Amino acid sequence: MSTAYEVNFDGLIGPSHNYGGMSHGNLASSKNEGDVSNPREAALQGLEKMRLLHRAGLKQGILPPLPRPNFDLLASAGFGGSDAAMIEAAAQQAPALLKAAYSASAMWAANAATVSPSADAADGRLHLTSANLSTMLHRSIEHPDTTAALLSIFEREDMFAVHGALPPHADFSDEGAANHVRLCAEHGAPGVELFVYGREPGESTVGFPARQSLLASQSIARAHALSHDRTVFARQSTAAIDAGAFHNDVVCVGALETLFFHELAFEDTDGMLEQLRRAADGLFELKPVMVPEAEVPIGDAITSYLFNSQLLQMPGEDRLVLLAPLETQETDSTRNFCERMVAGNGPIGRVQYVDVRQSMRNGGGPACLRLRVVMTEVELASCHQDVLVSDEKIDALQAIVSETYRDRVVSADLADPAFADECRTAREQLLEELGLSSLA
Numbered sequence: 001m002s003t004a005y006e007v008n009f010d011g012l013i014g015p016s017h018n019y020g021g022m023s024h025g026n027l028a029s030s031k032n033e034g035d036v037s038n039p040r041e042a043a044l045q046g047l048e049k050m051r052l053l054h055r056a057g058l059k060q061g062i063l064p065p066l067p068r069p070n071f072d073l074l075a076s077a078g079f080g081g082s083d084a085a086m087i088e089a090a091a092q093q094a095p096a097l098l099k100a101a102y103s104a105s106a107m108w109a110a111n112a113a114t115v116s117p118s119a120d121a122a123d124g125r126l127h128l129t130s131a132n133l134s135t136m137l138h139r140s141i142e143h144p145d146t147t148a149a150l151l152s153i154f155e156r157e158d159m160f161a162v163h164g165a166l167p168p169h170a171d172f173s174d175e176g177a178a179n180h181v182r183l184c185a186e187h188g189a190p191g192v193e194l195f196v197y198g199r200e201p202g203e204s205t206v207g208f209p210a211r212q213s214l215l216a217s218q219s220i221a222r223a224h225a226l227s228h229d230r231t232v233f234a235r236q237s238t239a240a241i242d243a244g245a246f247h248n249d250v251v252c253v254g255a256l257e258t259l260f261f262h263e264l265a266f267e268d269t270d271g272m273l274e275q276l277r278r279a280a281d282g283l284f285e286l287k288p289v290m291v292p293e294a295e296v297p298i299g300d301a302i303t304s305y306l307f308n309s310q311l312l313q314m315p316g317e318d319r320l321v322l323l324a325p326l327e328t329q330e331t332d333s334t335r336n337f338c339e340r341m342v343a344g345n346g347p348i349g350r351v352q353y354v355d356v357r358q359s360m361r362n363g364g365g366p367a368c369l370r371l372r373v374v375m376t377e378v379e380l381a382s383c384h385q386d387v388l389v390s391d392e393k394i395d396a397l398q399a400i401v402s403e404t405y406r407d408r409v410v411s412a413d414l415a416d417p418a419f420a421d422e423c424r425t426a427r428e429q430l431l432e433e434l435g436l437s438s439l440a
């Protein structure tokens with residue numbers, strides 16, 4: 001087995017970050033609709049989180065912001081002429097569409113793709129499938145640009161297989177790694193992949209939308225050449241979705257042998273754990289950590305984002321570290337739970353809090369902001385190097401953000417063609433720093 005690292009690729013928050021209220025079923029997005037956003041602060045917070053993990057000795061990468069506004073969406077809706085003419089007409093005739101075209105939602109890189117490391121794939125390649133994100137209009141426009149970015153970063157076809165998104169139909173609806181957990185003894189060893197879905201093909205649901213379909217999860221497992229015996233499909237509970245867990249990663253996170261989840265996360269918890277144990281047989285012993293509803297009500301889990309934390313193996317620490325949002329510290333039940341948990345002798349030994357409030361107010365915690373890519377040393381050395389983080393790279397990106405991003409955006413700003421120019425200029429500078437100018 002070759003040495004492998006879990007590399008976190010975080011989405012660099014784009015200059016058009018705003019509170020659009022566009023994600024039905026995502027309580028934070030609905031609650032903060034129309035509030036003033038601060039894209040500069042958002043991007044700086046995200047970059048500080050990357051710096052923290054880099055300094056802790058972890059491998060950290062960056063995914064670039066996508067071009068916004070997305071003029072293809074406006075053109076699909078019949079708007080034409082110059083960029084300024086399209087924006088002005090859309091602002092008048094279809095403001096909701098203009099908002100979708102401007103969304104910076106690609107920052108939530110956990111939704112960019114589903115990733116299977118080469119240790120799990122029969123063909124020995126690292127597989128990435130871009131998510132179609134077909135449930136929400138503003139997110140469904142991400143995947144062509146996401147695929148292009150992934151192809152630029154993971155170029156070598158002998159090592160990496162980048163798959164385009166699944167068909168844009170509800171039966172195939174796919175939200176990427178937010179509904180996928182990989183467990184293993186160590187990153188480079190073969191693992192078990194858990195796919196969590198909320199809906200079967202053809203099934204209609206009431207209440208909040210179930211964004212991940214079983215067919216999508218099964219299709220990805222096949223395309224990634226995963227072993228049938230090491231793959232588990234489990235259903236997300238309707239109670240969790242209706243409480244606001246629009247993705248499984250709002251109520252569950254896993255790393256190495258540990259699965260940390262809320263009591264109400266799964267439709268059949270015992271069945272899911274039994275399947276996982278069987279799939280892990282001979283590889284590792286599963287360490288489940290279930291948080292009871294009686295200790296942390298699901299409503300608190302969702303507003304505090306206890307589970308939308310990064311569960312990390314930090315160099316030099318025996319037990320795992322939970323990198324949680326500040327909101328988890330500010331919520332009594334989750335803070336108390338964390339204190340009890342680390343005082344015990346379970347697999348999670350420390351909780352560290354980070355400020356990602358700008359993202360949180362749209363329903364994105366620390367875990368939403370990153371896509372985990374387990375890479376061998378050779379794979380890491382063979383991907384596009386300019387997206388890998390160093391302190392100097394963070395400094396350079398923060399300088400661009402400080403200079404080119406606004407510190408205040410409201411929906412009326414989207415109607416101003418000058419804002420589109422600013423967004424383009426900022427992105428071009430960031431792309432240059434990331435050696436990805438070909439994506440401009």
Ligand code: SUG
Pocket residue numbers: 018019020021022023026029030103105108110111136139178246247249250308362363364365367368
């Ligand atoms: O898809 N919010 C995102 C949040 C995604 C969080 N990702 C994970 N849990 N992995 C979503 O609902 C809100 C955008 C707005 O309303 O402006 C939004 O898209």
